[in-house]
Each structure stands twice: as C-alpha cells, then as structure tokens.
Amino acid sequence: MQIRVLGSSGGIGKDHKTTSFLIDDDILIDAGTGVGELTLTEMQKIRSIFLTHSHLDHISHLSFLMDTLFSHSDAQIQVFAQQDTIDTIKKHVFNWSVWPDFSALPSAQNPIVVFHAMEAGEEKVLDKRHIRMMAANHTVPTVALSVTENGRSFAFSADTTTNDTIWTALNSLESLDLLFIESAFPNEQMELCKLAKHYCPALLAADLKKLKHQPKICISHTMPIDEETIMQQCHDALPDRELILLAAEQIYHL
Numbered sequence: 048m049q050i051r052v053l054g055s056s057g058g059i060g061k062d063h064k065t066t067s068f069l070i071d072d073d074i075l076i077d078a079g080t081g082v083g084e085l086t087l088t089e090m091q092k093i094r095s096i097f098l099t100h101s102h103l104d105h106i107s108h109l110s111f112l113m114d115t116l117f118s119h120s121d122a123q124i125q126v127f128a129q130q131d132t133i134d135t136i137k138k139h140v141f142n143w144s145v146w147p148d149f150s151a152l153p154s155a156q157n158p159i160v161v162f163h164a165m166e167a168g169e170e171k172v173l174d175k176r177h178i179r180m181m182a183a184n185h186t187v188p189t190v191a192l193s194v195t196e197n198g199r200s201f202a203f204s205a206d207t208t209t210n211d212t213i214w215t216a217l218n219s220l221e222s223l224d225l226l227f228i229e230s231a232f233p234n235e236q237m238e239l240c241k242l243a244k245h246y247c248p249a250l251l252a253a254d255l256k257k258l259k260h261q262p263k264i265c266i267s268h269t270m271p272i273d274e275e276t277i278m279q280q281c282h283d284a285l286p287d288r289e290l291i292l293l294a295a296e297q298i299y300h301l
Contacts, residue, residue, distance in 0.1 A: 048071060048196045049071055049298060049300050050069075050070055051070075051297075052081070052294065052297040052299075053085065053296075054081020056267075057104070057229075057268040057269055057270045058272075064084065065080045066268065067079045067081035067082045068081075068203065069093075070194060073093060073173075074095045074178075075093055075095070077097070077098060077099055077106070078112060079104050079105050079106070079108060080104075080108055081108075082109075083108060083111070087119065091119060094124065094125065095124070095173055096125070096126045096127070097192060099190050099191070099203070099206070100183075100187050105205070106136060109126075110140060113159060116159065117153075117159055123159060125160075126163065127163045129167075131187070133162045135187075137150065165190075166180065167182035167212070168180065175196050175197065179193045179194075179195075181213050182210075182216075183204065183205050183206070184209065185244045193220060198222065199224055200223050201226065202223060202262075206231075206244070207229065207244065208244040214257035214258055215257075220260070222260065225299055226260075226264050227267050227293060228255075228267065229266070229269075230248055230251050231246065231269065231270060231277075232245060232277070233273050234247050236273075237250070245268070247277075248281045248284045251281070252281075252284035252285050263291065265291045266291070266292055266293060278290070
C-alpha cells in the first residue's frame, strides 16, 4: 500500500496545500487543494473518495475534480462520507448556484459521482483495503480513518481535539504502523485550539498516552506561520516518539 501526501497543511502558500492523500492510485482521502498536484492521467485513475468532514480545506477541490473528470472519465466516482457531510455538500456546493450538481450529471440515472453514507464504526473493503471510520471531536460531524491491508495499518485523525473515541478504535487494531495526526496551533493558542476543536502539542501529547501502539507519527494540519514552533513543541512534549512534519509529495509505503 502506498500513501502519497498531496496536501496536509492547515493553510495555503508556496509548498503548502490543504488536506488530501492518494492511496495507491485509486483512492482519495479528502479533497483539499492538494488534489491540484495530480496530473489528468492520475485523476482519471481515482475511483473512490473518503471525506472526513465538510470544512472547505478538506472538500474544496472535489468540485474542480468532478469538473475536470466530467468529460475525461468513463467510470463513476464513489464518494463515502457521513450523511451530514453529504447533505452539506449538496446544499451548499453542488446546488447549481455555487457549482453544478455532479450527482445528477450527465443524468440522475448515470451521474459521474455517487454519494454513499457511512458513519463512525462502519468499514468499507476495497480490493483488500479495509477503510474504517472512527468518531472524531470537531466543530462539525467528523470522522478519522484507518486503512488496513495485509496486516499493515495507518490512520488519519482528520480535524479533532481531545477525545477517547479515536484512541479506543485505534487500540482495537492489531497493529498501527503510521499515524497522521493534527496539531493545528501552538500551545500559546490553546484557548483558540479548544474553541476551534483542534489539537495543540500539549493536548496531543496528553491524548497520545491513550494509544497502546508505537507508530511513526506524522504531524499534519499545522498553520504555516506557526509550523516551526508547533513542531518544536511537539518534540519537547513527545521526546520518545518519532515525529515527522507532514508535507506535500511525501510518499509512505506499508
């Protein structure tokens, strides 16, 4: 299993793209601005998209992707998300005012995108890859995701703050090799962090004590202007953990 980081930042700027991961060559996790890093040929291979929640930095390029593929794809794109996320996209994006409704184009009987509702605790199997949704704690309904194939697993926290649900679900996995977890703000902005329901290094370090596995940890969703501070605070709070700052075009193999 190959995981290609298309974007993982909490903001935009040169070399900073918002969240999207390409699994092998056919599955997307989230559809932020990082999707724009794909070539047309790479886009045409995508068959499934898993959305963690409805915030713009995680769905912004779903619209552009569908627009690009509309006349260049001979297969439907299956989009898996919570019903709340699907409803939000249909109401506020695919509504014919902001963007065409690609769940009804070229026809309602044969659309380019088909939405499938999934909830926390449910699992989808795609060619031996088991993708499970786990409840996160954010300002809108949000899920984290774990992906397992042939006994190897990685997980992506999506946007979240202090919780027990993700850690309980991760501890139920036989193994966890790689963890993509957010830390959006530095410790000095902890009150903002709690209000926006994100992690800062101190909150993340406290919650990581709940995890029985010892995966490689990649820090995502850092705000570009605070990136160095956040990573230093993560290293200070977690001196015994292997930590990497997640960035676009990193590739991991499991």
